[in-house]
Amino acid sequence: MSPGTPPRLPDDERLRDLAGRLWDAVAAGDEYTATGTVLRALDDGLDPEHVLLDVIATVQGRVGEQWAANRISVAQEHAATSINERAVAALALHPAARTTPHRGRITVACVDGEWHALPARLVAEVLKLRGWRVDYLGAQVPAPHLISHLHTTKADAVALSSSIATRLPAAHAAITACQAIGVPVLVGGAAFGPDGRYARLLGAQAWATDARTAADRLAAGPLPCPQPDPRQGDDLPHLADQEYTMVVRGKDALVRTVFLALADAFPAMRGYDDTQRERTAEDLAHIVEFLATALYLDDDGLFTGFIAWTAHILRARGVPPQSLPPALALLARELKDFPRAVRILRRGTETLTTDHPTPGTPA
Incomplete structure (x- = not known):
């Protein structure tokens, strides 16, 4: 020196x-x-x-x-x-x-509708460093395009990434499609929950907390080969009540109705400028999207976690979250014939009226 x-x-x-x-x-x-x-x-x-x-x-x-x-x-x-x-x-x-590839071939992609591509890119680059041949497809990959790619490449496994929980129905479709052609799936990203609960619920072969864990799991041995499911599509039996489908189909009308009624339920909104009104409409749309996803998974905690996180984000921006309880009440009124939706919305309101720790980003 x-x-x-x-x-x-x-x-x-x-x-x-x-x-x-x-x-x-x-x-x-x-x-x-x-x-x-x-x-x-x-x-x-x-x-x-x-x-x-x-x-x-x-x-x-x-x-x-x-x-x-x-x-x-x-x-x-x-x-x-x-x-x-x-x-x-x-x-x-x-x-x-x-690094010269000396292992098998892995396809890495984000689920349809997922634009947060950097986590998937990190997985792809780590796998390359570990000696895998990697096909990185990037953000927003529709399931049919993913399956077409797999037919061409004969990949040993797929690594699917999603950061936002509202993409989980699309993730489920992709997981099921990959498994139908015999390709096992490893999933990762915040959308699947901090403990991987939604990875298990949606039937993925494996779940990883981060890129290093994903690479370690793939290096440990082949993922289990997908087996025919005797449930034949009944893995989420609660969907039979059609609440998820109806909320998704009626989302735009639901947001519009609640937005128009919110000015009476929350008088402070009458003084909002155009930008504040636009953001309120966006917030309502996100609330409905997370409600729909909670219905898809039959998991109240996904929605209550999102509501707590939303309140935290509003407070960080100097916006009192007092508009949230009346918005949830209006949604419950519009969805009064949907018992699971009403239950979830009431749990969200309870979350807002009790003390809770500062949450992280929504799963």
Whole structure:
């Protein structure tokens, strides 16, 4: 070591330092510094998988936290995510990340309607580093296109990603379609719950909390081969009451009716400007989407968790969440002939009227 050369930090400290420098570049919107920071770390011998998961993924998690706390705007969040995606792409092209495939073939995709592609991209790049041949299909992959791809490639397994719980019905369709042609499915992402409960409910062969866990599971041995299900489509028997279907079909009319009635139930809304009214309509649409998903899964907790998270987000933005209980009451009135929907909405109201810890992002 030459005089004046700083001592080499242990890897964990180097990773923390690197994450801090990458965050500074991402927060400043400086993609050149961000990608340069990542590439120099690889030049210096840092392991590419650690850079992906302990640096880039860590910074992306902080981006989400900053948005939830109302410290950055949606536009800033999108810009930061784009820079992190470019950092991943730069890493993938570095000589240190080039690995000759010596395992099988995996298809990695986001479920239909899921635009949060970075988690799936991280899985794809880690699997490549581990020696798999990977077909990364990106965001928003309709099930028919996924199946067509699998017929062509004969993949050993599919890794499906979803971050937002309202995409779970589409995830279920994709899981079922893959299994019907004999391809096992590993799923991951916040949509499937912190304990993977929805992965099990929807019949996936495996669930992983993150990219590293997914790669470890696939390295441990082949996923179980899908077996014919004697239930023949009755895996969610509660759907026989048609509540999910009716709420989905009537979503637009339901949102419109409740929006128009909310001004009487919540007089403060009469003073809203156009932007506030537009956001209120968007919030109502999200509430109905999560209600529908809770009906699909027959899981009240999914809806109550979302309502608690929504209240937290509103408070972070200086918006009192007092409009939520009357909105839920109006929805319950419109859906009075749907007993499961009414039960779920009442549980949501109870959540708002009791103390609860600050929740994370919705599953």
